[in-house]
Every structure is written in structure tokens, then in C-alpha cells.
Amino acid sequence: xxxxxxxxxxxxPGLLLYAIFFIYPTxxxxxxxxxxxxxxxxxxxxxxxxxxxxxxTGDTIFRxxxxxxxxxxxxxxxxxxxxxxxxxxxxxxxxxxxxxxRALYFFPTILSSVSVAFIWSFIYDPSLGILNQVLELVxxxxxxxxxxxxxxxxxxxxxVTQVWFHAGQMLIIFVAxxxxxxxxxxxxxxxxxxxxxxxxxxxxxxxxxPSATIVIAYTTIQSFKAFDLVFAMTGGGPNNSTEIVATYIxxxxxxxxxxxxxxxxxxxxxxxxxxxxxxxxxxxxxxRISY
Amino acid sequence: MFFRRFSLLIYxxxxxxxxxxxxxxxxxxxxxxxxxxxxxxxxxxxxxNYSAIFQEQTMSGYFMNSxxxxxxxxxxxxFFASLIAYGIIRxxxxxxxxxxxxxxxxxxxxxxVSMIPLYSLMLDLSLTNSLVGLILVNISTTMPIAVFILTGxxxxxxxxxxxxxxxxGAGNWKIYSKVAIPLSxxxxxxxxxxxxxxxxxxxxxxLLFITDNAYKTLPLALLEFQGEYSTNYPMLFTGVIxxxxxxxIAYVFLQRYFVAGMTAGAVKG
Numbered sequence: 001x002x003x004x005x006x007x008x009x010x011x012x013p014g015l016l017l018y019a020i021f022f023i024y025p026t027x028x029x030x031x032x033x034x035x036x037x038x039x040x041x042x043x044x045x046x047x048x049x050x051x052x053x054x055x056x057t058g059d060t061i062f063r064x065x066x067x068x069x070x071x072x073x074x075x076x077x078x079x080x081x082x083x084x085x086x087x088x089x090x091x092x093x094x095x096x097x098x099x100x101x102r103a104l105y106f107f108p109t110i111l112s113s114v115s116v117a118f119i120w121s122f123i124y125d126p127s128l129g130i131l132n133q134v135l136e137l138v139x140x141x142x143x144x145x146x147x148x149x150x151x152x153x154x155x156x157x158x159x160v161t162q163v164w165f166h167a168g169q170m171l172i173i174f175v176a177x178x179x180x181x182x183x184x185x186x187x188x189x190x191x192x193x194x195x196x197x198x199x200x201x202x203x204x205x206x207x208x209x210p211s212a213t214i215v216i217a218y219t220t221i222q223s224f225k226a227f228d229l230v231f232a233m234t235g236g237g238p239n240n241s242t243e244i245v246a247t248y249i250x251x252x253x254x255x256x257x258x259x260x261x262x263x264x265x266x267x268x269x270x271x272x273x274x275x276x277x278x279x280x281x282x283x284x285x286x287x288r289i290s291y
Numbered sequence: 292m293f294f295r296r297f298s299l300l301i302y303x304x305x306x307x308x309x310x311x312x313x314x315x316x317x318x319x320x321x322x323x324x325x326x327x328x329x330x331x332x333x334x335x336x337x338x339x340n341y342s343a344i345f346q347e348q349t350m351s352g353y354f355m356n357s358x359x360x361x362x363x364x365x366x367x368x369x370f371f372a373s374l375i376a377y378g379i380i381r382x383x384x385x386x387x388x389x390x391x392x393x394x395x396x397x398x399x400x401x402x403x404v405s406m407i408p409l410y411s412l413m414l415d416l417s418l419t420n421s422l423v424g425l426i427l428v429n430i431s432t433t434m435p436i437a438v439f440i441l442t443g444x445x446x447x448x449x450x451x452x453x454x455x456x457x458x459x460g461a462g463n464w465k466i467y468s469k470v471a472i473p474l475s476x477x478x479x480x481x482x483x484x485x486x487x488x489x490x491x492x493x494x495x496x497x498l499l500f501i502t503d504n505a506y507k508t509l510p511l512a513l514l515e516f517q518g519e520y521s522t523n524y525p526m527l528f529t530g531v532i533x534x535x536x537x538x539x540i541a542y543v544f545l546q547r548y549f550v551a552g553m554t555a556g557a558v559k560g
Contacts, residue, residue, distance in 0.1 A: 006462065006463050006464070007381055007382060010374040010375065010463065010467070011374070011390060014372060014375045014434055014438070015375070015390070017371070017430055017431045018431050020412075020431070021409065021412070021427055021430075021431035021432070022397060022400075022432060022434070022435075023393075024412070025405035025406075025407075025408040026404055026405045026408075028408035029404050029407055039407070039411060083302075087298070090298070101299060101302075102550075103546050104307070105306060106553070107306060107310075108306065109488075110488055110535075110538045110549065112491070112492035112509075112513070112534065112535070113492065113510075114492075114494055114513045115513070115535055118527050118531055119309050119313055120309075122312070123312075125328075127325075128324065128325065129328070164309075168306075169554070172553070176554060225402070228494045228495065232494070232514055232517070245403075246401065253406075254410075259407050262407055263407050263408075266406075267404065269401055269403060270401060270404045273399060273401055274399050277399050
């Protein structure tokens with residue numbers, strides 16, 4: 001059926017804004033990544049691929065920030081996914097208690113990162129914080145720590161905060177996925193005499209795989225982009241021990257005004273995220289099972 | 292069974308206790324917090340810090356800025372994205388697919404890539420320290436996810452509906468507003484909530500583009516309280532509660548929609 005040409009007008013406002021404030025800057029970033037632009041002056045020089053060379057060979061903080069990002073990601077992905085899945089299995093059936101608990105577990109998701117950052121800075125505070133006090137109380141006082149001030153563990157303290165922040169959201173995704181599994185399959189498993197573990201392995205897990213992939217993919221991306229939380233809690237310190245790629249780009253762009261170099265790093269960052277997303281989308285596709 | 296209940300309780304406490312501490316601390320003085328960080332407020336339930344923060348800070352201004360930016364960003368993103376989603380499914384040809392892919396690719400680009408040239412673009416256009424500037428950027432950066440969710444939903448609507456309306460002589464605008472939009476309300480409301488939470492809580496763009504107190508939004512103002520109040524947690528937490536209040540109230544009443552919205556948003560990859 002022929003459709004009126006007026007349909008093209010529907011794209012206009014959205015596409016125009018998207019082109020000006022998103023596509024154009026994104027493409028410019030590629031362009032600037034080959035320059036020594038400082039963001040302020042009108043002139044800049046082309047420096048070829050030297051920004052990229054510097055990122056890969058000369059920049060120890062960049063390397064460190066990728067390492068921190070991977071540590072953060074690994075802890076968050078593993079613990080957040082396991083916690084979300086374990087609790088989703090417990091609060092799966094709909095009744096008053098489980099509906100209330102799901103709403104409670106989900107609650108932190110609606111807070112701003114800045115609010116969560118303040119709450120957890122207080123919890124981790126070496127003298128005021130509840131964490132050290134509770135440890136003292138149960139006789140584990142020797143574990144008490146300056147949780148955000150100790151360069152060896154600060155990144156893990158941030159990861160715990162991130163899990164507290166978003167595990168409830170992932171739990172809800174799992175609950176939605178699990179509730180879509182037909183009850184008959186569990187009945188069959190029961191009749192066949194499968195134990196709990198066998199049922200989980202043969203019925204629940206294969207059918208859960210799509211939501212698991214979504215959760216893992218989303219959590220991975222989220223932990224690469226956890227700019228707000230890190231920025232508000234530690235600002236990348238102490239001693240760059242919590243610097244992640246996103247905060248590092250912000251630092252070199254807006255604190256030391258190396259726009260060209262920051263652009264190069266942001267392009268590398270984009271490629272890393274694109275590769276991860278691509279791999280996970282591929283996994284998502286091959287995991288999809290219909291019933 | 293006992294173990295299950297016990298773990299549910301522990302998790303519930305892990306969420307509740309920090310939130311309770313925020314509320315209690317907001318009713319304490321700073322001296323009291325240092326003396327007794329986890330106890331009940333000695334003076335009972337009192338809101339001294341709340342009136343103090345409104346006096347010391349231009350809280351109502353920040354609140355108003357956040358409200359304006361969020362309302363306009365959410366409604367305009369929804370409007371423009373739903374127009375595009377409708378266009379894509381009606382065109383149903385390579386142009387539509389191309390536009391869809393253009394927006395989908397945008398979901399993969401981290402904000403850190405476009406933010407550097409965007410910063411100088413905003414300076415050139417005199418759109419820094421401006422709520423309008425913030426709204427325009429917000430719309431542009433959330434278009435991809437909104438287009439993605441809405442197109443996905445509108446694709447499931449029966450094509451015959453649109454074709455029948457066309458035969459009846461309805462133009463595109465009429466079909467969009469009288470058929471597509473009313474039928475898409477579930478996904479529109481889910482997307483609205485997702486955007487609402489995202490824009491209300493956004494820190495990055497205000498941080499980049501706003502330096503003048505008159506245009507700061509709540510998350511940015513809150514972040515800067517940290518510099519001013521340092522470890523004065525009673526004041527910081529008072530700020531946290533004020534900044535989160537609208538979201539919390541909305542969550543209590545619209546819980547189901549929040550859950551739908553925030554999980555629809557989770558497909559963003």
C-alpha cells in the first residue's frame with residue numbers, strides 16, 4: 001500500500017536533534033582523536049596516530065584504569081548475577097510477602113548515583129561508619145578498614161556499592177524470565193523423579209538463559225559506564241586505584257584539557273564496549289530456546 | 292526453609308538499614324552524629340536540618356530546575372521517539388530500517404565519546420548554563436533507547452489497523468495520534484518511567500554544562516554539597532531525602548509501572 005510522503009516529516013524533529021547533538025559530536029570525536037586539540041584554542045595540529053600510540057604504550061594510568069574497570073566488572077557481574085538469581089528463585093511465586101520484598105529489593109534502583117554515593121561513603125566511613133562498627137560488634141574488629149581510602153580494596157568497596165544499587169533490578173528481570181517458564185515442565189520433571197538440582201539444570205537453566213544473558217550483558221555495560229558512582233565516591237582516588245576508563249576520560253578532558261588525547265581514549269573505550277556488546281548479542285542469539 | 296527466610300530477611304535489612312540511617316541522620320546535629328552515629332536522634336523527630344538546608348541553599352531553585360528539565364526531556368523524547376517509531380513501522384522499507392539502525396547503534400556509544408566535542412558545540416551555541424541546552428542534550432542522548440523500545444512495541448501492533456484507517460481516508464498524523472499512540476500506552480508509560488528516573492538522577496550533563504547556581508539540577512547541587520559540608524552527613528542526607536522524595540513517592544504509588552519501565556530499559560546494551 002502506498003503511504004503518503006508526509007511520513008518523512010515524522011522523522012524530522014528527532015532525527016535533527018539526534019544528528020546535531022549526538023551523531024555530529026560522535027563523529028567529531030573520531031576526527032579530534034587524530035589531533036592535539038586542547039579544547040580551548042581555535043587551532044590544532046594533526047598528530048596522526050600518536051594519541052593512540054600513547055594510550056597503548058606510554059600511559060600507565062590508562063592501563064590501570066582498564067584493569068580497575070575489569071576488576072570492578074568481574075566482581076559486579078559475578079556477585080550481582082548470582083545474588084539476583086538466587087533471590088529471584090526464592091521470591092518467584094506471587095504473594096503479598098514476595099511482592100513486597102521484590103519492591104523493597106528493587107528500591108535502590110530509583111535513587112540517584114550521588115545519593116547512593118553519599119549513603120555508602122557514610123557506611124564505609126572509618127570512624128562513623130556502620131560497617132566498621134558492626135565488625136567490632138561481632139568480634140571481627142581486626143577487619144575494620146578505611147574502605148575507600150585503602151588503595152588495595154577501594155575498587156572492591158565500590159563494586160559492593162554497585163551491587164547494592166542494581167541487584168534488585170536484575171532480580172526483577174530474572175523473576176520475569178522465570179515466571180514465563182510453563183508450570184507443566186516442572187510437573188514433568190517431578191513425575192520423572194528429578195531432584196531439585198536436576199530440575200534446575202534441565203528445566204530452569206536452559207529456559208532462563210535468555211534473561212541471564214540480558215542480565216549479564218546489561219551488568220557488564222553498566223559497570224563500564226559506572227561514571228557517576230565512582231566520580232561521586234572517590235573521584236578515581238586514592239592514587240588512581242579506583243580510576244575507571246569513564247572517569248579517566250573526564251579527567252584528561254576537563255581537568256588537563258587534552259581533548260585530542262581524551263577523544264582517542266574515548267574511541268578505544270567505544271570499541272571495547274562495541275566488542276563486548278557484539279559478543280553478548282551473539283551469545284544471546286544462540287542461547288535462545290523456544291518451548 | 293529457615294535458611295531461605297533468613298536470607299530474605301538479611302537482604303531486606305541490607306536495604307532497609309542504610310535507608311533508615313539516612314532518615315535518622317537527617318534529624319541529628321553533626322556533633323550528635325559524631326558522638327552516636329547509629330543511634331536514634333536525641334531530640335526526637337525534628338526537621339531542623341530541612342529548614343536549614345532550604346535557608347542555606349537555593350534548594351527550591353534546584354528542585355524547580357530538575358522538575359523543568361525532567362518534564363520537558365521526558366515528554367519531548369517520548370513525542371519525538373514515538374513519531375520516529377511510527378514512521379519506521381509504516382515505511383517498512385530500507386529507509387525505515389536505516390533510521391532504526393542509526394538509533395540502535397547510538398545505544399552502544401558511551402556518553403564519554405560524544406561528550407568532548409559536544410562540550411565545545413554547546414559553548415559555540417551558547418547553550419551552556421541553560422536549561423534549554425540541557426533538555427536538548429537529554430532528548431538527543433535518550434532518543435536511541437526510546438526509539439528502540441517503542442519501535443519494538445509498535446511492530447507488534449497489527450498492520451491491518453493502520454491500513455484500514457488509511458483506506459478510511461485518515462492521514463498519517465491522524466493514524467498516529469488516534470490509533471498508534473492509544474494502542475502503545477503500555478510501552479509509552481514504561482518508557483516514560485525509565486526516562487523519568489534517568490533524567491531526574493542524571494549527573495554527567497549538568498556537571499559538564501552547568502556552572503551557574505541558577506541552573507543547577509538536584510544531583511549536581513547535591514554533589515557540590517559534599518565540597519561545602521564535607522562530612523556533615525546530617526546536611527548531606529537531608530539533601531539526599533529532598534532530592535529523592537519525588538521519585539520515592541512516585542515509586543510507592545506507581546510501583547508496577549516502575550518495575551515494567553526499569554526492566555524495559557534494561558534491554559539497552
